[in-house]
Amino acid sequence: MSVMVARKKVVRKWEKLPGRNTFCCDGRIMMARQKGIFYLTLFLILGTCALFFAFECRYLAVQLSPAIPVFAAVLFLFAMATLLRTSFSDPGVIPRALPDEAAFIEMEIEATNGTVPQGQRPPPRIKNFQINNQIVKLKYCYTCKIFRPPRASHCSICDNCVERFDHHCPWVGNCVGKRNYRYFYLFILSLSLLTIYIFTFNIVYVALKSLKIGFLNTLKETPGTVLEVLICFFTLWSVVGLTGFHTFLVALNQTTNEDIKGSWTGKNRVQNPYSHGNIVKNCCEVLCGPLPPSVLDRRGILQQEESTAQEGPCPRGPGTQEPPAMQGPRQAEESSMKQQDGSIPLPSVVPAPSLSDTEMPEEKQRTPGEVPVPSPDAGRAEH
């Protein structure tokens, strides 16, 4: 049968992933590097809601209806769940090309453009595709060494290409892309509702109580109310506006990135080929469409060089933040072949891939050691 890896520290793929992300809980959580503003978001939401439940709710539940705190709790839990889901999940990062693939693409590019003499700037690497009778350009990403799929963009903060890139949101501490856009939208929607709810009931509370004990006394009794009203007031203007903007984007099946760049607007520009032309259909696709799993395999085991050959079927790992099926070890044949052969000989295929490297001196992310290798059944040792 298969042979187990000798006992050594298990290195998971997330530890070697290029890009500027931070990972928590052994790869289950994935965020951007700067998390300060995310903590502020958490603090504001938790703090305001804590004050609301502690003070206003007690009075309003008795005076008006116990449904008030219940509904607030539901909204609060939903907002928190969607916030955490947005912040902690993979936005749709496209893994960087492995060396063979990058070399193959370089070859294709050279074949199309011809070899450029040293010192001369090569032409921009663009491929044209026709989508629904519109010409869409695919750009080559020098950092990830791939032709980016349509609507993908490279996030300079996280240093990753993200599919259907919307924007990088410091408030949630992550990029917003294909895989977490719906969570982001639901978060800002539920936060808007929560803010409006708390704001309204704070006003109601102050009004009701002022009738009995006077306005100033009310504020003296629950000074937190002033704070809540202030926070809600400023949040309202920003978050509700943002929700409105994203509702508009969802209805037209556009991303923030495309909107800012004006990809689909203007006289000479192409029309958005991704829109179904129908608002309901667009909304359904963006918010309720099928959700592709993460292709990063963060919790897969990275094979150590000295481990013995692995083979056999690949069991899927147990539950992680993403549903388990895609996080287990992958097919074993290729990795063991790589082991046996050492480096992969590509005698007649690989040109010197120096074109992009010399051209883009700031590219420092990719070193051979950082490229994740398909994991073997070493993962079985754990499962």
Add this chain to the structure above:
Amino acid sequence: MQGLGLGTSGDMLGSVHSLQELRRSASLATKVFVQRDYSDGTTCQFQTKFPPELESRIERQLFEETVKTLNGFYAEAEKIGGSSYLEGCLACATAYFIFLCMETHYEKVLKKISKYIQDQNEKIYAPRGLLLTDPLERGMRVIEISIYEDRCSSGSSSSGSSSSSSGGGGGAGGR
């Protein structure tokens, strides 16, 4: 996957090859990458254009059939319709906690794809000294086909690949 003996009919390398024997007796000559086809939008589809490097190794129809079947699977996974909406709405209603115990439709199809690729490798590709890699392991960017040459035989197949690959590469951008 282990210990599977495979039929010898039409075997290019002239002997019985299971995937294990392939590893022992063959060395990796080159890799071919089948790129994505974006003519239908951002849905996951792969180009059915036959790579010239494989001309001497596998019949065109077999290869095209594999890619078309894979494309069909991906289309099924990404199908927007009643069941996907239902799944999405149910997930939303449970604040997405349901994904802790349930697999999404997409994942179920990806498992099917993985089995299919394994199956194809055993039955069709390994006897011809080829190996398909699941696109999921390549970030859904490419279908990687590894071409092995038999150490025992003369292994003339790899020499043809360098001249033909540049011709094949030029066509890929022409859509």
